[in-house]
Amino acid sequence: MTKINKKKIEEFIRVDHAGERGAIKIYEGQLLALNTFIKDDDLKKTIEEMKRHEKEHCDYFENEIKKRNINPTKLLPLWDLMGVGLGFGSTILGKKAAMLCTASVEEVIDKHYLNQIKQLGNDEKNLKKKIVKFREDELNHKDIAYEKGATKKGIYSILDKVIKTGSKIAINISEKI
Numbered sequence: 001m002t003k004i005n006k007k008k009i010e011e012f013i014r015v016d017h018a019g020e021r022g023a024i025k026i027y028e029g030q031l032l033a034l035n036t037f038i039k040d041d042d043l044k045k046t047i048e049e050m051k052r053h054e055k056e057h058c059d060y061f062e063n064e065i066k067k068r069n070i071n072p073t074k075l076l077p078l079w080d081l082m083g084v085g086l087g088f089g090s091t092i093l094g095k096k097a098a099m100l101c102t103a104s105v106e107e108v109i110d111k112h113y114l115n116q117i118k119q120l121g122n123d124e125k126n127l128k129k130k131i132v133k134f135r136e137d138e139l140n141h142k143d144i145a146y147e148k149g150a151t152k153k154g155i156y157s158i159l160d161k162v163i164k165t166g167s168k169i170a171i172n173i174s175e176k177i
Contacts (some may be wrong), residue, residue, distance in 0.1 A: 004007045004120070004124075005118055006122065009068075009101040009124060009127070010068070010070045010120070011114050011176070012071060012120075012127070012131075012175075013061055013064045013065060013068065013070050013073070013127075014065070014070055014071070014073055014174060014175065015073070015112075015171055015174040015175045016057075016092055016113075016116075016131070016134075017058065017061035017062060017064070017065055017072055017073075018072065018075070018076060018170070018173070018174040019170070019171065020054055020057040020058035020061055020134075021058050021076065021079070021080070021110060022080075022082075022083045022170065023051075023054040023057075023058075023082075023083070023105065024054045024055060024058055024083075025049075025079070025080050025082075025083025025084050025087065026083045026084070026086055026087035026090075026101065026102075026103070026105065027047050027050060027051035027054065027087060028083075028084055028087060029083060029084035029085060029086060029087025029088035029089070029090075030047050030087040030088065030090065030091040030098055030101075030127065031047055031048065031051070032083050032084070032087070032088050033076060033088045033091035033092050033098075034047070034091060037092060038092070039125055040095060043095055043098065043099075043148065046144060046148060047098075047115045050102065050141050050144070053137045053141070057134045057137070060088075060130055060134075064127070070072060073177055074175060074177050075172040075173060076175065078091070079170060079174070082166075082170075086163070086166075086175070087101065089135070090159070090163075093159075095148065095149050096149045096150060096151050096156060097156065097159060099115055099146070099148045099149050099150035100143040100145070100152065100156055100159055100160060100163070101151040101159075101163055102141055102142070102144075102150065102153060103142050103145035103146055103150040103160075103165050104159075104160045104163035104164050104167070105163060105164075106138045106139065106141050106142035106145065107142060107164065108167040108168060108171070109135075109138045109167075110135060110138060110142070112171055113131050113132075113134065113135035113138065114135065115132055116131055117132055117135065124133075132168050141155040
């Protein structure tokens with residue numbers, strides 16, 4: 001594997017930090033809905049557990065940003081707001097929509113992380129190892145989401161496409177800005 005340039009590594013860390021923080025915000029929005037309007041203790045417990053994983057991921061990338069002196073995306077405040085809104089809105093629509101939100105985001109992240117893993121070489125062993133581990137966590141979240149009722153049937157197929165499109169746009173923007 002050839003060594004990739006510093007700019008590309010900075011993009012990886014910037015976008016991964018934004019994505020993990022965005023995942024936390026989505027779960028915070030879901031928990032807000034579950035603590036105010038929707039009572040589902042089982043779903044709440046599941047989301048709290050997944051949020052803990054995302055916090056671990058985000059903390060890692062936060063440290064990398066500081067250690068490597070990388071500027072985080074300038075759009076963090078917007079992504080925070082949109083993440084909370086997506087989480088809250090999907091949960092208000094019901095358990096299937098809330099879990100589809102997780103599944104849809106994780107399907108995009110799976111491909112995103114896999115692409116990064118393929119590009120990272122031996123000069124970034126620690127970063128690659130972390131991304132491999134985080135990808136496994138995200139795939140586990142996707143599996144849990146489907147076990148808990150996520151579906152793409154009927155109207156949910158539109159929600160899936162909207163969430164995936166938004167996630168891809170956020171990734172592309174956060175790499176650069």
